[in-house]
Amino acid sequence: MSDLSLLEEYLRDPDPRVRRAAVEILAETAPGGSGDALAWALADEDPDVRASAALALATLRPPVGEDGVAALRLAAARGADPLVRGTAEAHLRVLVDAHRSLYAQGLADDEPQIRAQAVLALTALRAADAVREAADDPARDVRVAVADGLARLGTADGLDQLLDDHDPVVRLAALDAVAALGVPGELVPRVLRSLSHAGWQVRKRAARVLAGASAADAAAPLSVALRDPVVDVRREAVASLEQWASREPGVLAALTEALADPDPGVRTQVRWALA
Numbered sequence: 244m245s246d247l248s249l250l251e252e253y254l255r256d257p258d259p260r261v262r263r264a265a266v267e268i269l270a271e272t273a274p275g276g277s278g279d280a281l282a283w284a285l286a287d288e289d290p291d292v293r294a295s296a297a298l299a300l301a302t303l304r305p306p307v308g309e310d311g312v313a314a315l316r317l318a319a320a321r322g323a324d325p326l327v328r329g330t331a332e333a334h335l336r337v338l339v340d341a342h343r344s345l346y347a348q349g350l351a352d353d354e355p356q357i358r359a360q361a362v363l364a365l366t367a368l369r370a371a372d373a374v375r376e377a378a379d380d381p382a383r384d385v386r387v388a389v390a391d392g393l394a395r396l397g398t399a400d401g402l403d404q405l406l407d408d409h410d411p412v413v414r415l416a417a418l419d420a421v422a423a424l425g426v427p428g429e430l431v432p433r434v435l436r437s438l439s440h441a442g443w444q445v446r447k448r449a450a451r452v453l454a455g456a457s458a459a460d461a462a463a464p465l466s467v468a469l470r471d472p473v474v475d476v477r478r479e480a481v482a483s484l485e486q487w488a489s490r491e492p493g494v495l496a497a498l499t500e501a502l503a504d505p506d507p508g509v510r511t512q513v514r515w516a517l518a
Contacts, residue, residue: 279311
């Protein structure tokens with residue numbers, strides 16, 4: 244009965260005594276995948292089942308996969324009782340500490356793909372400091388992974404460097420991360436700098452992201468972007484300015500002036516914005 248597949252139905256049994264017995268068997272036999280199963284048992288509706296799972300995790304420290312990490316993160320944030328939350332937090336710390344050195348080696352690997360995978364793994368483990376350390380990696384794909392990772396971790400710390408990256412693809416990824424974080428105020432000046440980037444794709448993305456900034460910060464620079472030589476940038480600027488047209492006289496004036504844009508698509512978009 245040590246095979247996890249044989250225990251799964253008992254872990255879902257309506258009788259909490261059966262579920263607790265299944266958890267205890269997992270603790271005794273530790274089959275492959277038991278770490279994930281025990282992590283999810285922390286969410287059981289019965290306090291005795293949760294306590295047994297917490298004890299097993301604290302005692303055995305079994306390996307936990309990506310699914311189990313998700314369960315531990317959920318338990319740490321919304322566990323039904325202090326024992327569950329404390330056990331999940333402790334196990335997550337152990338996982339991070341145990342894997343940090345391994346993934347740190349991955350960040351030093353000669354292959355960029357290995358380093359990018361290490362960033363993804365560290366992101367899954369919520370190791371924000373380690374993810375930020377890879378922001379100056381020489382490979383574009385790794386720096387892109389860092390930008391995405393910081394967005395997933397909900398932290399703006401480290402994005403300032405990526406927003407000034409020399410590679411347009413990395414800048415695009417950093418701008419997307421800023422948007423995902425709700426355009427933190429401390430990053431707005433760097434986003435504004437991207438409005439004058441040599442690459443029109445970067446300018447276009449910056450104009451889109453600035454829709455999430457305040458009118459005080461973004462309205463004037465976006466009004467200047469209405470005169471960008473690239474149509475796509477001007478259209479993105481119109482789309483971002485539209486929200487302020489009815490309450491910001493400067494925006495209204497800039498959009499009214501844009502009715503004379505040489506591109507018919509931009510002129511149509513401006514009419515819609517003013518309407």
